[in-house]
Amino acid sequence: MTQVISVVQEKGGAGKTTLLTALASLMVEDGAKVVVIDTDPQRHLESWAKKGQTSLDWLYEEDDEKLIPTVKALKKNDPPYDVIFVDTAGFKSAMAMHAIAAANLILIPSKANEADAKGAKRTFSHVQSVAETMEKDIPALVVMMDVDANTNITQAIADAFDAQDVPRLQAMCAHRTGFKEMTSTGQTPQGPAKRSAQSILADLQGRGLISFYRSGSWPKSA
Ligand SMILES: Nc1ncnc2c1ncn2[C@@H]1O[C@H](COP(=O)(O)OP(=O)(O)OP(=O)(O)O)[C@@H](O)[C@H]1O
Numbered sequence: 001m002t003q004v005i006s007v008v009q010e011k012g013g014a015g016k017t018t019l020l021t022a023l024a025s026l027m028v029e030d031g032a033k034v035v036v037i038d039t040d041p042q043r044h045l046e047s048w049a050k051k052g053q054t055s056l057d058w059l060y061e062e063d064d065e066k067l068i069p070t071v072k073a074l075k076k077n078d079p080p081y082d083v084i085f086v087d088t089a090g091f092k093s094a095m096a097m098h099a100i101a102a103a104n105l106i107l108i109p110s111k112a113n114e115a116d117a118k119g120a121k122r123t124f125s126h127v128q129s130v131a132e133t134m135e136k137d138i139p140a141l142v143v144m145m146d147v148d149a150n151t152n153i154t155q156a157i158a159d160a161f162d163a164q165d166v167p168r169l170q171a172m173c174a175h176r177t178g179f180k181e182m183t184s185t186g187q188t189p190q191g192p193a194k195r196s197a198q199s200i201l202a203d204l205q206g207r208g209l210i211s212f213y214r215s216g217s218w219p220k221s222a
């Protein structure tokens with residue numbers, strides 16, 4: 001079954017597009033069939049995908065009311081997609097609401113600062129209210145981005161999420177120049193950035209949250 005993963009955070013610049021492109025390109029390397037939908041008028045995800053360095057499909061959807069029909073149509077693709085990623089803009093919007101409603105997993109990036117943490121918490125509450133309205137279980141997790149794990153501020157922000165019962169991945173995405181290079185080259189992250197992105201993916205896999213890795217289609221037969 002095709003999984004839909006939406007990356008949502010109402011505070012801008014928290015690392016949504018970085019997280020999405022890193023995870024999508026690692027999954028492509030593992031043999032997944034991936035499509036990414038950019039819904040952000042800045043179209044950064046589309047610019048990355050257009051470089052054609054990663055073997056995935058992409059499209060831009062600007063009409064919030066068309067997002068769910070678009071996702072439904074992509075779910076019927078033959079051959080089937082393993083995963084549909086949806087990127088959203090860094091503000092609260094009807095589009096973000098539809099992206100949450102369309103998804104089976106929500107990732108909420110947050111850098112280690114108070115403004116991002118507040119945005120992440122509000123976004124998590126927003127996901128909960130959409131899930132309640134739809135009477136649907138939508139797992140949602142904060143992913144800490146661009147961090148230096150050894151600093152007090154990283155620990156303080158992580159502790160605040162834990163104290164407020166906002167679920168988060170234990171793995172954190174480290175501050176690595178390779179993520180900026182990935183954005184400009186359109187490739188998979190390299191070197192230390194790749195290892196950091198792999199730790200995020202491994203944490204998600206360990207929690208059984210990525211259906212591609214549960215479905216027996218991975219690893220591809222040797
Ligand atoms: N782990 C990281 N290491 C280094 N730089 C990072 C990391 N994560 C994000 N960044 C940088 O932070 C900036 C914002 O990241 P990104 O564009 O992914 O955020 P966004 O949430 O998609 O922003 P927007 O709300 O504008 O769409 C970019 O310059 C990106 O390169």
Ligand SMILES: [Mg+2]
Binds near residue numbers: 016017018040044088
């Ligand atoms: Mg973005």
